Each structure stands twice: as C-alpha cells, then as structure tokens.
Amino acid sequence: MKNEWFTISVYSENNVGLLNRISGIFLKRHINIESLNVSKSEIDHVSKFTIVVNTTEKWVHNIVGQIEKQIEVIKAFYHTDDETIYQESALFKIASNLLFDERQIQNIIKESNSQIVTVSREFFVLAKSGRRFEIDEMYEQLKPFGIMQFVRSGRISVTKDEMQITSLLKEFQHN
Incomplete structure (x- = not known):
C-alpha cells in the first residue's frame, strides 16, 4: 500500500488530556501529524479534531480504531482529499x-x-x-x-458526503 493524504475527523467531548492521548497514538506508530485543528463542531457541546496525516489506508484505519477507544471520543472518521473540501x-x-x-x-x-x-x-x-x-x-x-x-493554520475541512455523526448522536440521545 502506498502513502496518501488522509483527513481524520474526531468528534468528542471537550476534556482535558484528550489531545495528548490522541497525539500519543500517532507517536507510538511513528506517524507525523501534518496538520491539527480543534474547534467547536456542528453539534452542541461536541468538539471536532481535524487531523491530517500522510500514511497508508491500513494505518489510518488502525489509528481511527485506536482513537475511538478513548472514552471521550464519540466517533472518528477518515477521508481522502478527494472526499473532502x-x-x-x-x-x-x-x-x-x-x-x-x-x-x-x-x-x-x-x-x-x-x-x-x-x-x-x-x-x-x-x-x-x-x-x-x-x-x-x-x-x-x-x-x-x-x-x-x-x-x-491547520486544515479545516468538511466532507462532500453527509457525515453520519449527527444521526448517530440523535439515535444515542433518544435511547
């Protein structure tokens, strides 16, 4: 597999120390974070981390899985440059x-x-x-x-396709 650019979107609660733990996931795998931005998201009380890396799809898939194991993380996604604006x-x-x-x-x-x-x-x-x-x-x-x-600045991005996070949170709130 060849390296390509990926944008990782992480939706989470805004808790102290989460950024440190997320960056540790990349550090352990010797993958450099090329760009990082943290901001409010479209959902009240939910933060969005936008992380840009240059790696293989296998590695980014594994990283997203590790990020989602963090207790404050609601959901994480990754996209190629062609899938984002x-x-x-x-x-x-x-x-x-x-x-x-x-x-x-x-x-x-x-x-x-x-x-x-x-x-x-x-x-x-x-x-x-x-x-x-x-x-x-x-x-x-x-x-x-x-x-x-x-x-x-770090990269800011939105996906071309609809993000599933809003519907996932609505389902979660109704349960």
Missing part, C-alpha cells in the same frame, strides 16, 4: 516599503487572491486562504523579498 489560512508579515517600492508584490497579492489585513509604517500583513500548495506557492514568491513573520 478543505482550506488552510496563512498570515504573511512583510516590510511596508516593499508594498510601494516593489511592483511584483502588488502582482503577487492580486494573482494569489490574498487580502491586506493591516498596514503600518513598518509592515503590512497579508492573509491567504486556500489549499496547502497555494499557500506554499505564495510563500515561495514572497520569500525573496523577505518575510518578517509567517504562520499557517
């Missing part, structure tokens, strides 16, 4: 003089569909949302001009 966000802090002195910076901003978030005398900040490769591409374009600071 996903985005990342990034902020780039750049010296302000470049905005006015380097025409290429203005072209990069326009062509990348990024936004200027703030401008001061010393710096300006660009925000870019998109796929990982789009943010990487913008980073490589801006790098020769000097990036003062850079940060990117």
